[in-house]
Amino acid sequence: MKDKFKATALAHPNLAFIKYWGKKDEQLNLPLNGSISVNLSNLLTTTTVEFSKLLPEDQIKINGQENKKENLKVVKHLDLIRKIAGVKWRARVVSENNFPKASGLASSASGFAALTLAATAALKLKLSERKLTILARLGSGSACRSIPAGFVEWKKGEESETSYAYSIFPAHHWQLSIMALILKSEEKKISSSDGHRLAQTSPFFKTRLKNIDHRLFLLKSYLKKRDFLNFGKMVEEEALEMHAIMLTSRPSLIYWEPKTIEVIKFIQKIRTDGLPIFLTIDAGAYPFLICEKKNEVAVLKWIKKIEGIKKIIINYPSEGAKLIDNHLF
Numbered sequence: 063m064k065d066k067f068k069a070t071a072l073a074h075p076n077l078a079f080i081k082y083w084g085k086k087d088e089q090l091n092l093p094l095n096g097s098i099s100v101n102l103s104n105l106l107t108t109t110t111v112e113f114s115k116l117l118p119e120d121q122i123k124i125n126g127q128e129n130k131k132e133n134l135k136v137v138k139h140l141d142l143i144r145k146i147a148g149v150k151w152r153a154r155v156v157s158e159n160n161f162p163k164a165s166g167l168a169s170s171a172s173g174f175a176a177l178t179l180a181a182t183a184a185l186k187l188k189l190s191e192r193k194l195t196i197l198a199r200l201g202s203g204s205a206c207r208s209i210p211a212g213f214v215e216w217k218k219g220e221e222s223e224t225s226y227a228y229s230i231f232p233a234h235h236w237q238l239s240i241m242a243l244i245l246k247s248e249e250k251k252i253s254s255s256d257g258h259r260l261a262q263t264s265p266f267f268k269t270r271l272k273n274i275d276h277r278l279f280l281l282k283s284y285l286k287k288r289d290f291l292n293f294g295k296m297v298e299e300e301a302l303e304m305h306a307i308m309l310t311s312r313p314s315l316i317y318w319e320p321k322t323i324e325v326i327k328f329i330q331k332i333r334t335d336g337l338p339i340f341l342t343i344d345a346g347a348y349p350f351l352i353c354e355k356k357n358e359v360a361v362l363k364w365i366k367k368i369e370g371i372k373k374i375i376i377n378y379p380s381e382g383a384k385l386i387d388n389h390l391f
């Protein structure tokens with residue numbers, strides 16, 4: 063019998079078109095509404111997990127660092143996977159993002175997706191994709207959407223077993239360009255866990271929930287038809303609505319920076335001038351611009367005119383999480 067079991071997985075962060083904001087159950091990360099996202103090709107997390115009989119405790123390094131708070135979450139997740147596999151061995155985990163952590167791009171989704179896949183594979187657990195998404199969700203809600211390929215829906219479900227993610231269309235279904243705009247201003251992060259908790263204090267949250275199933279239905283039909291104008295309009299409205307919930311929470315939650323509003327106005331202006339481009343924003347200050355690939359060059363020409371942008375990372379819809387042979391150690 064071997065005394066070490068190792069596997070490595072990679073996963074991409076995902077960007078939600080219809081957002082997950084507000085939890086029904088904080089322990090299980092059960093959302094109050096379903097959501098739809100796409101995996102981002104040029105952002106990547108690679109994670110190697112090795113379970114060993116010889117290790118006295120879990121050793122975790124994320125981007126070369128040992129962060130106590132983050133590591134606690136990883137150990138909790140490893141405990142869950144150990145319990146399913148019926149093993150007690152400790153693990154060494156090394157995880158690397160190809161994007162800087164301070165850049166404000168969500169790394170917990172790709173992080174927990176890669177960790178779930180690598181750890182379950184190392185322990186030879188043969189889980190269906192659906193089961194993997196449920197497990198990843200328990201680590202970090204939106205991580206479930208980084209497991210399946212391409213365009214993904216997360217069903218809110220009633221309990222843990224029915225709250226899973228699945229691919230609605232493969233990555234090649236639609237050639238979209240998704241540009242992450244990294245702004246020069248320092249991003250001050252309020253954790254999404256704190257934000258989710260506040261969502262229900264907004265007087266407008268009930269109205270959002272009442273309409274969201276219809277919105278999910280319409281968005282899927284626009285995706286299916288590759289109807290960019292209706293799709294983009296809805297994605298932008300949805301992001302502004304989520305931020306309206308944040309703004310009207312008690313206490314109010316403001317993720318935007320002055321530059322964020324400048325970009326929103328700029329995008330609305332060039333759209334009025336005829337360029338089909340829309341944006342979305344997560345729990346942060348940085349906008350993500352969405353256009354069809356055929357308009358990418360024209361869009362970039364305009365975007366470069368905005369001052370104060372540190373970096374533009376262009377992404378296309380991408381595959382889901384997968385196992386690879388190149389271990390990090």
Ligand code: PMV
Nearest residue numbers: 078081082203204254344345
């Ligand atoms: O998975 P969490 O807890 O980091 O929440 C993600 C929240 C948003 O990014 C704002 C929306 C979403 O659906 O990804």
